[in-house]
Amino acid sequence: MSIYSFCVFFSGVSFLGYGISYFVGTQMKNEFKRFQLEKLGLLVIVLEILGAIGLLVGFWFYKPLLLLSSGGLALLMFLGLVVRMRLKDSLWISLPAFFYMVLNGYIFYLGSNQ
Template structure:
């Protein structure tokens, strides 16, 4: 299994997990309240879930969907990183958004090659 395949699987499974956690536990919803973005919580989670499914479907069946999904998730994580920086969250707390932004940027770059 190549590094690229592992990255696509890691990102898609992670975003599926984040999406499901929004509906199964209070932590994700409380984070959106803390960000003062409660109204965007559901939209963000739907975009994460669509991105996760898009990565998988795009990887195995339809490359343009992989490109759109990886770019969308990278952009979503850039926006998440900006929100965390504005709230003056620590680097440690902001690291997941940075990591997934870089990871999905790598997936996008690989898909464009």
């Protein structure tokens, strides 16, 4: 398995797990309340799940879907990072959003150059 393949699968599975956690627990809903974005929580989670599915399906069948999904997830994580900066969250707490922004930017970059 190439590094690119691993990155796509890692990101896709991570976002699927993150999305599912919104529906089975309260921690994610509490985070959106803390961000004062509880009305957008469901939309964000649906976009993340669609992005995850788009990464996985796009990897095998339709490359433009992979590019759209990775670009969308990178943008979503950038916006999440902005929200965390506005709340003055620590670097440690903001690190996952930064990591997934860079990871999906990397997937987008490599996918557009293949």
